[in-house]
Every structure is written in structure tokens, then in C-alpha cells.
Amino acid sequence: MSWSRQGRKRRGYHHGNLRETLIAAALDLIAEKGPAGFTFAEAARLAGVSPAAPYRHFRDRDALMADVARRGFERFAAELARAWDEGRPEPFEALQNTGRAYLAFARTEPAYFTAMFEAQLPPDLDPELARAADQAFAVVRQASETLCARLPKPTRPPSLMVSLHVWAMAHGIATLFARGDAARRALPMPPEDLLEAGLLVYLGGLGLGGDQNR
Amino acid sequence: MSWSRQGRKRRGYHHGNLRETLIAAALDLIAEKGPAGFTFAEAARLAGVSPAAPYRHFRDRDALMADVARRGFERFAAELARAWDEGRPEPFEALQNTGRAYLAFARTEPAYFTAMFEAQLPPDLDPELARAADQAFAVVRQASETLCARLPKPTRPPSLMVSLHVWAMAHGIATLFARGDAARRALPMPPEDLLEAGLLVYLGGLGLGGDQNR
DNA sequence: AGCTCATGTAAAGGGCTTTTACATGAATTG
DNA sequence: CAATTCATGTAAAAGCCCTTTACATGAGCT
Numbered sequence: 076m077s078w079s080r081q082g083r084k085r086r087g088y089h090h091g092n093l094r095e096t097l098i099a100a101a102l103d104l105i106a107e108k109g110p111a112g113f114t115f116a117e118a119a120r121l122a123g124v125s126p127a128a129p130y131r132h133f134r135d136r137d138a139l140m141a142d143v144a145r146r147g148f149e150r151f152a153a154e155l156a157r158a159w160d161e162g163r164p165e166p167f168e169a170l171q172n173t174g175r176a177y178l179a180f181a182r183t184e185p186a187y188f189t190a191m192f193e194a195q196l197p198p199d200l201d202p203e204l205a206r207a208a209d210q211a212f213a214v215v216r217q218a219s220e221t222l223c224a225r226l227p228k229p230t231r232p233p234s235l236m237v238s239l240h241v242w243a244m245a246h247g248i249a250t251l252f253a254r255g256d257a258a259r260r261a262l263p264m265p266p267e268d269l270l271e272a273g274l275l276v277y278l279g280g281l282g283l284g285g286d287q288n289r
Numbered sequence: 290m291s292w293s294r295q296g297r298k299r300r301g302y303h304h305g306n307l308r309e310t311l312i313a314a315a316l317d318l319i320a321e322k323g324p325a326g327f328t329f330a331e332a333a334r335l336a337g338v339s340p341a342a343p344y345r346h347f348r349d350r351d352a353l354m355a356d357v358a359r360r361g362f363e364r365f366a367a368e369l370a371r372a373w374d375e376g377r378p379e380p381f382e383a384l385q386n387t388g389r390a391y392l393a394f395a396r397t398e399p400a401y402f403t404a405m406f407e408a409q410l411p412p413d414l415d416p417e418l419a420r421a422a423d424q425a426f427a428v429v430r431q432a433s434e435t436l437c438a439r440l441p442k443p444t445r446p447p448s449l450m451v452s453l454h455v456w457a458m459a460h461g462i463a464t465l466f467a468r469g470d471a472a473r474r475a476l477p478m479p480p481e482d483l484l485e486a487g488l489l490v491y492l493g494g495l496g497l498g499g500d501q502n503r
Numbered sequence: 504a505g506c507t508c509a510t511g512t513a514a515a516g517g518g519c520t521t522t523t524a525c526a527t528g529a530a531t532t533g
Numbered sequence: 534c535a536a537t538t539c540a541t542g543t544a545a546a547a548g549c550c551c552t553t554t555a556c557a558t559g560a561g562c563t
Contacts, residue, residue: 088527089541109409111325116519125543130521132541192464193407195323232490235477239466240487244454247461250406252453263449273454273491276446280494302558303510330550339512344552346510 094132096122101143106186110194115139140194141201147187148207154180155214166221167283173218174245174270181249192250215242226282237281244273308346310336315357320400324408329353354408355415361401362421368394369428380435381497387432388459388484395463406464429456440496451495458487 090096100121104113115136116126133139158176162169181188190196191208198205219238223231253266262269278284304310314335318327329350330340347353372390376383395402405422412419433452437445467480476483492498 087529088543089529093541111409114519115521124541126519127521127523127544128542136520193409195325195407233477236483236486239462239476239483240458240490243461243465243483243487244458245461246465247457247459248453250464251457251460262453263447269450269453269457272450273457276454276494277487277491278494280490280492280498284494301560302512303560307510328550329552338510340550341513341552341554342511350551 090122090124090128093122093124093128097129097132097139098143098146101139102186105143105189110140110189113140137196137200140190141196141204143187144190144194144196145201145204145207147184147191148204148211150184150187151180151191152207152211152214155211159214159218162218162221166218166225167278170218170222170241170278171271171274173214174241174274175267177245178249178253178266178270181253185254188249188254192246212238212242215245222278222283223281230282232281240277241274244277245270248273304336304338304342307336307338307342311343311346311353312357312360315353316400319357319403324354324403327354351410351414354404355410355418357401358404358408358410359415359418359421361398361405362418362425364398364401365394365405366421366425366428369425373428373432376432376435380432380439381492384432384436384455384492385485385488387428388455388488389481391459392463392467392480392484395467399468402463402468406460426452426456429459436492436497437495444496446495454491455488458491459484462487 097118100118101113103121104117115129118139119126119129122128129139133142154176155173158172159169160172196204216235216238219241220234223234223237226232248266248270252260252262252269264272311332314332315327317335318331329343332353333340333343336342343353347356368390369387372386373383374386410418430449430452433455434448437448437451440446462480462484466474466476466483478486
């Protein structure tokens with residue numbers, strides 16, 4: 076075919092960087108048209124290769140999706156960890172920062188978020204995927220543990236349970252209200268404020284209220 | 290309700306109840322293979338009609354999905370309302386019942402739940418869909434309002450905010466932990482108990498704690 | 504009985520997925 | 534440096550799905 080150097084990228088018969096290019100194309104397509112709007116064929120088209128070429132790099136469409144999800148969880152974990160910052164300047168505020176980071180990721184990286192939580196991937200597809208997801212949850216887990224440690228032992232709740240509550244509230248707000256563009260419901264306040272208030276009330280209910288948090 | 294040949298083989302050229310049969314087939318397929326595993330063509334096959342027949346009843350595949358989602362929200366709203374039971378026997382317990390109903394619906398009706406929250410339907414597809422969803426949320430809204438009314442005005446939080454927190458926590462737990470089968474994470478307790486504890490802490494944080502709730 | 508129209512079918516165009524056989528050329532090796 | 538290897542590309546094809554169009558059927562009304 077006379078595709079004489081249409082895109083300046085490709086220099087010859089071989090693409091040279093197809094795997095990464097396909098992932099970038101998938102992110103674009105998912106962000107633009109939802110997780111169902113991404114097709115192997117169109118990613119290949121964007122990369123300027125034939126529809127069969129992607130199969131040299133991914134077993135099938137789901138494998139690419141799983142790779143996107145895994146990368147997403149890795150970035151997500153990094154963002155959350157950065158926000159938590161080992162509890163600095165102070166655990167309560169650091170947890171609020173982590174919550175904001177959760178929502179920010181859902182909003183600014185809808186493609187990753189979608190692949191991570193809504194692509195309905197067979198969970199046994201990739202052990203690395205589960206590991207990356209666990210790493211993200213570990214940040215919330217660590218934050219909850221630090222906060223729980225402030226409570227006197229007799230009234231101290233199981234920190235795992237607390238982390239699940241925190242995660243659930245953040246995730247619920249993210250999926251119901253903080254998604255990129257569409258299914259958003261009219262809110263009386265920004266999702267970030269909603270989550271901040273929710274965590275404040277919840278932690279208050281644990282006995283982590285008032286001055287000891289500032 | 291079953292005025293037509295439900296469950297029987299069609300006897301003639303016309304099916305007689307294709308619309309309902311297609312919806313039933315869609316529910317089966319979604320429950321079995323996820324929302325992406327449902328195809329118009331296969332639903333038609335299950336109903337014993339040609340691939341073009343469904344277009345006499347639904348504009349396209351998304352329209353059928355939207356109808357399933359709408360019906361799901363209607364049932365969901367009914368289940369939540371039944372659990373809330375106008376705050377009987379007592380608002381705090383009634384809210385816990387409502388939370389359990391939320392999780393129960395997610396678990397026992399994965400097909401509806403999936404169509405409602407994860408089918409990525411264009412939100413402007415069907416005004417009835419949005420109305421039905423609002424009706425479900427109205428139950429949580431009403432419950433939160435009733436509970437907030439117990440607080441003295443000076444410390445009373447906006448009940449809309451409270452309802453959003455309750456909804457987010459229930460939805461987060463439902464989507465992360467209480468789904469039908471697959472993406473479930475190992476939990477130290479049943480999702481129902483997790484939600485009950487979360488609501489207890491949260492409401493305690495609002496000042497709705499202790500004896501006044503029993 | 505005859506008509507009408509909702510509801511079905513057949514056929515076809517276009518797209519996606521995945522496999523198989525073959526082509527290319529970059530990297531390795533003698 | 535030349536030959537070979539093998540990862541990475543293409544072409545072609547089978548199978549499935551979505552959707553439209555033209556046509557067929559027969560249920561219900563007059």
C-alpha cells in the first residue's frame with residue numbers, strides 16, 4: 076500500500092512502539108466514548124496499523140483493557156499516597172487530602188477510572204491488576220489505621236472496617252456524583268465538599284472530633 | 290398480566306408478547322454474562338424471532354437497556370420504600386432496613402442493578418428513567434429528613450446532604466463489595482453489617498446516637 | 504368479507520473480533 | 534560483513550452483531 080509516511084511516527088514496516096501507542100489510543104477512545112466505545116480495530120486505526128497487529132501485543136481486547144486498568148491503579152495508588160503523604164501535616168487533614176485525590180482522579184482520569192471500576196473485567200485476568208488495586212486500597216487502609224490509633228483502645232474500632240467505610244463513601248461519591256461529565260446529578264455542593272463533610276461527620280462519630288484534629 | 294402466551298411457543302407468524310419476552314431475555318443475558326454480554330440479536334434468538342423483529346418494539350439496543358434500567362429503578366424504589374415503611378417501627382431502624390434493602394437489591398437483581406448504574410446509558414435517552422431514579426433517591430431523602438428532624442435546629446445538618454452521604458455509602462458498599470459474584474473483595478464481615486456499622490457511626494457523628502434511637 | 508396497520512421476515516451493508524498464512528526487516532550470530 | 538532468526542507487521546477470511554429497507558402476514562375493525 077502507498078501509505079507513504081502518512082503519520083510522521085511510523086518509519087517503516089514496523090511501528091516501533093505499537094504497544095504504548097495502542098494504550099494511548101485506548102485511553103483517548105475510552106475518555107471520549109466510554110468503555111464500550113473503545114474498539115481494538117479503531118485503536119489499531121489510530122495507530123496506523125492493520126486490525127490484526129494489536130494481537131502481537133495483547134492476547135485480546137480484554138487484555139488491553141486489563142493493562143489500562145492496571146496502569147490506572149498504579150497511578151491511582153501513587154496519587155493517593157502522594158495526597159496522604161504519610162499523614163503529614165496531620166492525619167485528619169491528610170485523610171481529607173486523600174479523599175480529594177480520590178475524587179480528582181475520578182474526574183481528571185475518567186478513562187483510567189472507567190477501565191478500573193466499570194470495565195467488568197474477569198478478575199482472574201491479571202494477577203498484577205489485583206495487586207495494583209490492593210496497593211491503592213492500602214493507602215486508605217494505612218490512613219485509617221493512623222487515625223484509629225488516636226483513639227483509646229477501649230473505644231477503638233477495627234481499622235479495617237473504618238478503611239472500608241471511608242473507601243465506600245469516597246467511591247460512592249465518585250461514581251454517583253463526580254464522574255467526568257454525564258451522569259452527574261445536581262448537587263448542593265461540589266463533590267469534594269460533600270466528601271469532606273461526610274468524612275468529618277463519620278470520624279466525629281468514631282470519637283475523632285473537635286480540637287484534637289487540628 | 291399474562292393475557293398472552295407467556296412461556297409458550299409462538300403459534301403463528303406474530304409472537305404476541307415480544308416486548309416483554311425481549312426484556313425477560315435481556316435480564317437473563319445481563320445476569321449471566323454482564324451488561325456487555327447482552328445482544329439484541331441473541332435476545333431475539335431466545336424469543337424465537339428474527340434479528341430485525343426487536344426494532345418494532347425498541348428504537349435500538351440502548352432503548353431496550355434504558356427500559357430495563359427504568360423498570361429496575363421502579364422496583365428499586367418500591368423495595369426501598371417497603372423497607373423504609375414510612376419510618377416504622379422507628380426511623381433509625383427503618384433506615385437500617387432501607388440500607389439492607391439497597392444491598393439486597395444489588396445482590397439479588399444484578400441484571401437490573403447493572404443496567405441502572407453501569408450500562409453507561411446516555412442520560413437524555415429517557416426522561417422516565419431519570420424520573421424513576423429520582424423516585425428511588427426520594428426514599429433515602431425522606432428517611433434522612435425524618436432522622437434530621439430529631440436534631441435540635443441549631444445542630445441540624447442539611448437533610449439533603451445527609452441523604453447524599455447515606456446514599457453514597459450504601460452505593461459504595463454495594464458496588465465495591467456486594468455485587469453478585471465476581472469483583473467481590475474479601476471482607477471481615479457481610480456487606481450488610483458493614484453498612485449498618487457505617488451508618489451507625491455516621492449518624493452518631495450527627496448527634497443521633499445512643500438511646501434516643503431505640 | 505375486505506381493509507388496514509402493527510408486527511413479523513429476508514436480505515444486505517458495514518463494523519468488530521479473532522485466526523491463519525505469509526511478509527518484512529531489525530537484531531543476532533558465525 | 535553476510536546469513537539467519539524471529540518479533541512484528543499485513544492480507545484475507547470466518548463469524549457475529551447492529552441496523553435499515555423492502556416485503557409478508559394476519560389480527561382486529563368496519
